[in-house]
Amino acid sequence: MSNEADTDDRIFKRDLLSSLPNLRAFAVSLTGRHDKADDLVQDTIMKAWANQKSFTAGTNMRAWLFTILRNEFYSQMRKRGREVQDTDGLFSERFSVHPEQYGRLDLQDFRKALDKLPDDQREAIVLVGAAGFAYEEAAEICGCAVGTIKSRVSRARTRLQELLGVSGESDYGPDAGDAAITARAFGS
Numbered sequence: 001m002s003n004e005a006d007t008d009d010r011i012f013k014r015d016l017l018s019s020l021p022n023l024r025a026f027a028v029s030l031t032g033r034h035d036k037a038d039d040l041v042q043d044t045i046m047k048a049w050a051n052q053k054s055f056t057a058g059t060n061m062r063a064w065l066f067t068i069l070r071n072e073f074y075s076q077m078r079k080r081g082r083e084v085q086d087t088d089g090l091f092s093e094r095f096s097v098h099p100e101q102y103g104r105l106d107l108q109d110f111r112k113a114l115d116k117l118p119d120d121q122r123e124a125i126v127l128v129g130a131a132g133f134a135y136e137e138a139a140e141i142c143g144c145a146v147g148t149i150k151s152r153v154s155r156a157r158t159r160l161q162e163l164l165g166v167s168g169e170s171d172y173g174p175d176a177g178d179a180a181i182t183a184r185a186f187g188s
Contacts, residue, residue, distance in 0.1 A: 008057050015061040016048060022062065023069055030073045040076070044069040113163035117156050124152035125160070 023044060027037035047068050048055070055064055086092050114122055120142075127138040128149065139149045160166075 011057065012052055012055065012061075016045065016065070019062050019065050020045075023065055026066060027069060027073070030070070040069060040073055043072050047072065109164060110160075113160050116163060117159055121152045121156035121159065124149050125156035128153050129157075 020041065023041050024037055027040040027044075028034060031037045031040060044065060048065055051068075055061070114125075117125070123142060124138060127133045127141060128135060133141065135146050135149050135153075138153075139146045142149060
């Protein structure tokens with residue numbers, strides 16, 4: 001039995017080695033670059049060697065190897081499609097995330113500032129800024145005129161900016177209004 005296994009191993013190695021030139025030519029045709037083709041052939045040989053037991057002796061070794069090579073090429077292409085070249089690190093810097101404690105501290109600061117607002121202003125900014133109600137809907141809920149709600153929201157927004165040290169236009173743009181403060185406070 002051991003002698004038969006040794007013979008099968010030798011045949012496998014011989015057929016594997018004899019397929020290398022054809023594998024390399026196929027890899028070059030897929031990748032268009034000799035260095036990438038060599039890497040692809042190496043990956044193919046490593047996978048074939050690792051899965052040698054799944055190969056049935058007497059079947060078409062070249063077809064099996066070409067299938068492994070083609071599948072490996074497609075896998076690498078899919079992987080590259082999800083990867084982004086960022087050699088200088090500029091792209092990854094934009095995805096940096098502040099440590100969680102900063103968000104908690106910001107929220108604590110916002111809650112303290114919100115508590116310092118008069119009740120009517122707090123109610124207006126929460127309805128319009130956080131809950132997303134239109135001025136008309138907020139006015140109906142509060143039982144006052146639309147202009148009154150707009151005024152309360154404006155005063156609340158201005159006071160929150162003062163308390164939080166936020167300058168409305170430079171940080172968020174001139175039309176960001178209460179949505180910007182809400183976004184900062186609620187992490188949106």
